[in-house]
Amino acid sequence: MTKRLAKSISLFLALFMVLSLLAGCGASKKTEVETTTKAEATTTAAVTTEEDKIKWSGKITVAPYMFGPLDEGNNVIKPLLQEGLLKYGYDVDLVNVYIENSDYENLLNVRIAANDAPDVFEPKSTSTMRKYYDQGSIASWDKAFYEKNCPTINAFINNGCVDGRLKNYVDMFWDFALIDGKMVTIPKVAEAGTMLPKVMLLRGDWLKNLGVTDLPYTLDDFITLMYKFRNDDPDKNGKKDTYGFSTSAIRAIFGAFYGYTSFPDPKAENSIYFYDLDGKIVCGDVMATNKEALAILQKCYKDGIIDPEFVAQLGENTGGYWALSQPFINGRIGASCHAGIDHYRLPEVTGVDGPCAKEYFAVNKNYDFVYAPWPKGPKGNYGGWSLGPACGIGENAVYNAALNKDTDKLAAILNIMDIFAKDDELALLGASGIKGTHFDYTGTSDKPGIKALMDNEKLNAAGVAAYRGIIGGPSPYNDNLIRLTYYNSPSIANMFKIQAQEGYKGGYNRDVYDTTASVSTYKQELIAYRDETFIKIIKGELSVDAYDAYVTEYLKRGGKILTDEAQAWFDERK
Amino acid sequence: MLKNKFTIFDVICYVFLGLLSLTILLPFIHLLTLSFSPSYVATTPGLHLIPNPADITFDNYAKVFTSKFIWIGYKNTLIRTVFGTAIQLLFTAFGAYVLSKKFFPHRTFWTFIIVFTMFFGGGLIPTYILVKQLDLINRYAALILPNLISAFNLVIMRNFFSSLPEDYEESCMIDGAGRFTIFFKIIVPLSTPIIATVGLWLVVGHWNAWFDVLLYIQNDIKFTLQIVLRRIILSGTQQLIDMTTAGTFYEETNSSVEGLKAASIYVATIPILCSYPFVQRFFVKGIMIGSLKG
Numbered sequence: 001m002t003k004r005l006a007k008s009i010s011l012f013l014a015l016f017m018v019l020s021l022l023a024g025c026g027a028s029k030k031t032e033v034e035t036t037t038k039a040e041a042t043t044t045a046a047v048t049t050e051e052d053k054i055k056w057s058g059k060i061t062v063a064p065y066m067f068g069p070l071d072e073g074n075n076v077i078k079p080l081l082q083e084g085l086l087k088y089g090y091d092v093d094l095v096n097v098y099i100e101n102s103d104y105e106n107l108l109n110v111r112i113a114a115n116d117a118p119d120v121f122e123p124k125s126t127s128t129m130r131k132y133y134d135q136g137s138i139a140s141w142d143k144a145f146y147e148k149n150c151p152t153i154n155a156f157i158n159n160g161c162v163d164g165r166l167k168n169y170v171d172m173f174w175d176f177a178l179i180d181g182k183m184v185t186i187p188k189v190a191e192a193g194t195m196l197p198k199v200m201l202l203r204g205d206w207l208k209n210l211g212v213t214d215l216p217y218t219l220d221d222f223i224t225l226m227y228k229f230r231n232d233d234p235d236k237n238g239k240k241d242t243y244g245f246s247t248s249a250i251r252a253i254f255g256a257f258y259g260y261t262s263f264p265d266p267k268a269e270n271s272i273y274f275y276d277l278d279g280k281i282v283c284g285d286v287m288a289t290n291k292e293a294l295a296i297l298q299k300c301y302k303d304g305i306i307d308p309e310f311v312a313q314l315g316e317n318t319g320g321y322w323a324l325s326q327p328f329i330n331g332r333i334g335a336s337c338h339a340g341i342d343h344y345r346l347p348e349v350t351g352v353d354g355p356c357a358k359e360y361f362a363v364n365k366n367y368d369f370v371y372a373p374w375p376k377g378p379k380g381n382y383g384g385w386s387l388g389p390a391c392g393i394g395e396n397a398v399y400n401a402a403l404n405k406d407t408d409k410l411a412a413i414l415n416i417m418d419i420f421a422k423d424d425e426l427a428l429l430g431a432s433g434i435k436g437t438h439f440d441y442t443g444t445s446d447k448p449g450i451k452a453l454m455d456n457e458k459l460n461a462a463g464v465a466a467y468r469g470i471i472g473g474p475s476p477y478n479d480n481l482i483r484l485t486y487y488n489s490p491s492i493a494n495m496f497k498i499q500a501q502e503g504y505k506g507g508y509n510r511d512v513y514d515t516t517a518s519v520s521t522y523k524q525e526l527i528a529y530r531d532e533t534f535i536k537i538i539k540g541e542l543s544v545d546a547y548d549a550y551v552t553e554y555l556k557r558g559g560k561i562l563t564d565e566a567q568a569w570f571d572e573r574k
Numbered sequence: 575m576l577k578n579k580f581t582i583f584d585v586i587c588y589v590f591l592g593l594l595s596l597t598i599l600l601p602f603i604h605l606l607t608l609s610f611s612p613s614y615v616a617t618t619p620g621l622h623l624i625p626n627p628a629d630i631t632f633d634n635y636a637k638v639f640t641s642k643f644i645w646i647g648y649k650n651t652l653i654r655t656v657f658g659t660a661i662q663l664l665f666t667a668f669g670a671y672v673l674s675k676k677f678f679p680h681r682t683f684w685t686f687i688i689v690f691t692m693f694f695g696g697g698l699i700p701t702y703i704l705v706k707q708l709d710l711i712n713r714y715a716a717l718i719l720p721n722l723i724s725a726f727n728l729v730i731m732r733n734f735f736s737s738l739p740e741d742y743e744e745s746c747m748i749d750g751a752g753r754f755t756i757f758f759k760i761i762v763p764l765s766t767p768i769i770a771t772v773g774l775w776l777v778v779g780h781w782n783a784w785f786d787v788l789l790y791i792q793n794d795i796k797f798t799l800q801i802v803l804r805r806i807i808l809s810g811t812q813q814l815i816d817m818t819t820a821g822t823f824y825e826e827t828n829s830s831v832e833g834l835k836a837a838s839i840y841v842a843t844i845p846i847l848c849s850y851p852f853v854q855r856f857f858v859k860g861i862m863i864g865s866l867k868g
Contacts, residue, residue, distance in 0.1 A: 070794075116702075319832065
């Protein structure tokens with residue numbers, strides 16, 4: 001190759017590299033123009049469709065919670081759903097966008113930043129929803145727009161959902177759906193207080209070995225039993241290797257004194273709770289009654305009643321499924337309230353093992369556990385977890401901000417959601433699939449339930465619940481569907497039955513259930529400070545009197561700001 | 575003639591290396607035992623080294639291998655690894671060879687531009703936008719092209735190529751060979767150590783990569799092994815999560831989450847472990863190659 005030719009080629013390559021640096025600049029404008037053109041075309045199509053009996057046609061992309069990706073080749077649900085919607089005048093192409101649930105928020109954020117977010121997605125928490133709203137990533141609309149396009153859902157929610165059971169929570173639901181007076185989502189409605197209700201459990205074999213026949217109803221009785229679990233060799237192995245309780249039951253001690261802090265809860269619920277004490281909002285982390293609970297816990301720790309590993313264990317879970325309490329299952333501690341009632345449901349009652357019950361019986365072949373009441377404190381308070389309104393969990397749907405400019409499409413999505421709320425067959429198809437293939441009926445004719453015929457991953461692969469964002473989320477708006485999948489379910493009935501017993505419905509309602517503006521700024525630091533101080537007091541490294549100094553410091557570090565905001569929020573709604 | 579004396583220093587070395595080996599071997603043995611253990615053994619705390627013959631179960635491996643996607647995952651991972659490594663090696667070698675030539679115009683400038691990218695990158699979102707606009711979403715190319723040439727590997731290879739005597743090339747050119755002929759018939763055979771070393775790094779990188787699959791691939795028929803194994807582990811926990819769906823279906827097996835994790839680790843790691851001895855000699859030889867004069 002001559003020198004001249006080599007120089008020309010290298011010059012050409014250099015120029016090519018420089019041009020490639022600039023190549024990305026021009027594309028975005030083209031994309032915006034295309035998007036605008038598409039939106040205009042859609043709007044134009046919508047305007048003329050009434051004559052064709054097609055009210056709207058287009059593609060709707062949905063990214064719901066999925067156990068596994070959709071198998072498009074075996075997606076039997078999509079064509080049936082689309083056929084059903086066509087009868088209502090909606091010629092839609094439903095597209096599932098699979099976002100791996102374990103990393104949903106990160107992957108979604110990449111898509112949002114790249115202007116590639118689906119039309120319908122989930123915010124995963126109320127604070128994230130607010131963040132999306134502040135960033136302009138989600139659509140918002142007036143309540144009047146929603147009432148016009150979702151009359152069925154509107155009536156359903158305002159009437160208190162199924163049988164009016166949730167009438168007392170209607171205002172709460174709307175609080176979650178509105179930001180700055182605008183709707184950003186349709187409220188997720190769930191029976192607050194029954195969403196994964198926790199239960200106090202005791203090891204049945206230990207009670208039997210110790211000859212204990214009466215369950216402890218008071219705090220004093222509970223502590224006495226815990227001392228027996230520690231000192232009286234309840235597993236009869238000749239070793240002093242058992243403890244009374246660990247992380248989860250610590251909250252029950254706080255609850256017995258109306259100390260409704262979220263300590264120690266390492267799960268996503270770990271937050272700062274606010275309560276109304278005679279019109280004054282108080283932060284759960286600095287309630288005066290916490291001091292009495294800490295005094296008891298300090299004594300228990302000193303006497304060896306509390307498992308020393310309570311600090312290291314994530315709410316007693318040392319790995320695997322979050323609801324498993326390995327120390328409880330393996331016979332290290334005798335009391336636990338880490339998991340929910342449904343996690344420990346029994347097959348003879350509900351027809352299927354709860355996941356924790358299954359694990360418990362795999363390890364303890366001949367022994368069982370006992371559901372116990374929450375220990376009541378001196379003033380009759382009890383509880384070990386925050387009931388909270390279940391509508392704040394974040395599995396409700398929010399909508400791409402692009403729909404602010406394409407109101408016809410937004411109206412179509414809301415209309416379609418309304419269709420699922422009133423069409424029982426279509427709702428059941430979307431949520432549970434085809435009878436005989438994906439589910440079957442159970443129960444009695446007056447109280448029918450449904451039972452899945454395959455695991456959730458296979459259901460999702462077949463398209464079942466793959467468009468959940470528009471069907472209505474895990475808590476749908478279809479009366480019949482909720483009865484079939486929830487109220488008529490043997491496991492839910494079992495849950496209600498257990499909770500109906502005296503002292504078993506142990507939870508407390510937060511009085512401020514929304515995320516105020518400064519929570520994200522101060523929350524992490526305050527929770528870390530709270531946890532560190534409480535652990536030191538329990539372990540005896542600080543005296544119980546150090547709690548007073550902690551309260552002052554907590555408020556100084558941002559606790560007062562959050563309390564004032566919570567008070568303002570509460571006063572607005574009085 | 576020097577006699578081999580067994581000194582105290584040797585004893586200390588052997589003891590230290592023995593302990594170090596144990597710290598590496600024990601977790602492997604523990605995982606192996608867990609992978610053959612049922613739920614009630616796997617959930618008990620402590621080190622599990624010697625399994626009780628009565629407790630051995632193959633349910634964990636059965637669950638991993640009967641997952642229909644495990645073989646799809648293997649296939650996709652092999653495609654990605656083989657093609658990805660081959661293409662990346664080819665382009666990296668091309669780039670490194672060019673940069674190793676002193677007569678390449680503005681060589682220092684281009685080397686600086688390339689090394690600059692080692693420290694400053696566009697980040698995840700611009701890369702995603704680029705991949706999307708190139709219409710690579712849901713394609714194998716999205717797993718190979720964005721990281722086609724690693725600046726680090728390029729520099730390592732360039733240093734090696736620079737160390738090769740130029741006499742070979744000059745004598746080939748006298749005989750009439752062109753640049754491509756010289757590259758493939760002279761340079762590549764002489765560069766087996768560095769090619770094997772970089773190739774091994776690329777193979778391991780492709781085999782273990784999962785986040786890009788999570789980001790760019792939507793169809794499960796294109797999921798790679800790591801994603802499939804991740805889902806097997808997560809599905810062992812996640813399918814129990816949806817408490818609002820009544821009557822969730824449970825399979826009756828003796829597998830446990832910890833056992834599943836252990837079995838998955840072995841399924842993913844064994845191919846790499848088996849192939850490593852064959853390339854080890856290149857790796858040992860090539861590990862210091864990048865330190866040669868440039």
